[in-house]
Amino acid sequence: MRILVTGGSGYLGSVLVDRLKPNHDVGILDLREPASGAVEWIKEDIRSNSSVEGIVNSFDAIIHLAAIVGDAACNKDPNLAVETNYLATKALARACKNNATQILFASTCSVYGATGLKHKEDDDPQPFSLYGVTKLLAEKDVVASGGVILRLGTLHGNSPRLRLDLAVNEFVRNAMKGKIVVYGGQQLRPFLHVSDAADAFIEALGTDSDIYNVAAENMTILELAERVAQLIPCKVEIMQEIKDKRSYAADSGKIRERLGFESNKKVEDTVEELRFALGNR
Numbered sequence: 001m002r003i004l005v006t007g008g009s010g011y012l013g014s015v016l017v018d019r020l021k022p023n024h025d026v027g028i029l030d031l032r033e034p035a036s037g038a039v040e041w042i043k044e045d046i047r048s049n050s051s052v053e054g055i056v057n058s059f060d061a062i063i064h065l066a067a068i069v070g071d072a073a074c075n076k077d078p079n080l081a082v083e084t085n086y087l088a089t090k091a092l093a094r095a096c097k098n099n100a101t102q103i104l105f106a107s108t109c110s111v112y113g114a115t116g117l118k119h120k121e122d123d124d125p126q127p128f129s130l131y132g133v134t135k136l137l138a139e140k141d142v143v144a145s146g147g148v149i150l151r152l153g154t155l156h157g158n159s160p161r162l163r164l165d166l167a168v169n170e171f172v173r174n175a176m177k178g179k180i181v182v183y184g185g186q187q188l189r190p191f192l193h194v195s196d197a198a199d200a201f202i203e204a205l206g207t208d209s210d211i212y213n214v215a216a217e218n219m220t221i222l223e224l225a226e227r228v229a230q231l232i233p234c235k236v237e238i239m240q241e242i243k244d245k246r247s248y249a250a251d252s253g254k255i256r257e258r259l260g261f262e263s264n265k266k267v268e269d270t271v272e273e274l275r276f277a278l279g280n281r
Contacts, residue, residue: 001205003027004059006046006092007066009034012106014160016063016198027059030066035160046088053095061102063201064092064142067135070165071110071246074131085134093138093145103147104204109190109213111136111151112248116188118218120251121151121211128246139211146209152197153190153215153250157265158273167191168267171225172274175232182236184243185222190215190250193265203261216263218249224267231271 001024007013008028014035020026027040029052034041044051046066056062067085068074074081089105096103112119113126127133139149156168164173168191174180192215200214219227221244225236255261 001025001060002058003061003063003205004029004042004055005063005065006030007064008039009161010065011159011161011163012155012194012197013065015194016065016201018160019195019198019202029055046092047083049088049091052088052092053098056092056095056101057099059101061104061205062092062096063104063106064089065106067106069131071129071131072165074129074134078130081130081134085131086137089138090141093141093147096147097145102206103142103145104201105138105142105147105149106201107135107139107149107151108132109151109153109215109248109250110246111139112250114245114247116247118188118249118251119213121213121254143209143211148204148207148209149211150197150200150204150255151211151213151250153192153213155192155194155197156267156270157194158270158277159194162277167221167224168228168270169274171228172232172271173278175228175234176275176278177234179235179237180225180229182222182225182238184240185225185238186220187244187247188218188220188249189224190248190252191217191219191224191267192263193269196263196265199264200255200261203255203259207259210258212255212259213250213252214255214261215250215252217266227267228271231268232275
């Protein structure tokens with residue numbers, strides 16, 4: 001199968017492309033050079049609608065990862081977030097529909113907002129942040145194009161393009177420095193290893209249009225910090241006066257039952273990976 005990965009040079013994209021390469025003809029659409037070679041690189045901005053539409057018809061499937069990811073990045077430049085996460089996805093989904101090309105879209109469990117509850121896919125999303133809002137708006141266009149949506153939990157784990165601003169990865173780095181600071185701590189989050197996220201997209205290739213939660217573990221931020229500290233002994237400081245209102249968990253039973261997808265890695269795997277990776281920098 002000929003597959004285009006938008007944002008394929010990023011944190012998740014780099015892992016996914018490496019997993020796809022042995023069995024597929026893979027292309028990357030990204031402004032950044034790929035982390036690994038031996039793939040077709042299309043240096044293009046996902047917002048260039050006319051260029052992107054012309055590219056779509058030469059691929060069997062599009063795995064759409066390109067986005068402004070996370071609340072902080074979206075709040076820094078709201079217009080860029082709307083253009084990239086929503087408007088560019090809308091145009092890409094329309095192009096895929098016109099060319100009968102499957103689109104698989106990386107959405108987020110952030111669409112569930114600040115309920116503090118564990119959600120299934122048919123629950124009413126209540127996004128709390130601009131990031132969640134742009135992703136939820138884009139989902140509607142992907143569904144209209146017959147695409148597949150994966151609502152991913154908070155990613156963690158090693159990657160050729162490592163991100164250290166993600167909760168688990170950041171806690172591991174801080175634990176290695178001697179202290180993890182937790183703001184509030186009782187807010188819930190779903191977590192997913194980056195390699196499991198990549199495998200979920202591979203499992204979803206060629207499947208019928210649907211929406212799936214993809215998460216391996218749900219826990220509070222304080223529970224996360226304590227698990228990291230068990231493996232890397234350090235001080236855990238709780239700042240109750242500063243709280244993060246976002247709180248949600250995800251039920252991933254649907255993707256397990258319908259696609260047979262199972263997550264393989266937990267937070268402890270990332271602790272070991274990053275302790276080695278960061279210790280050898």
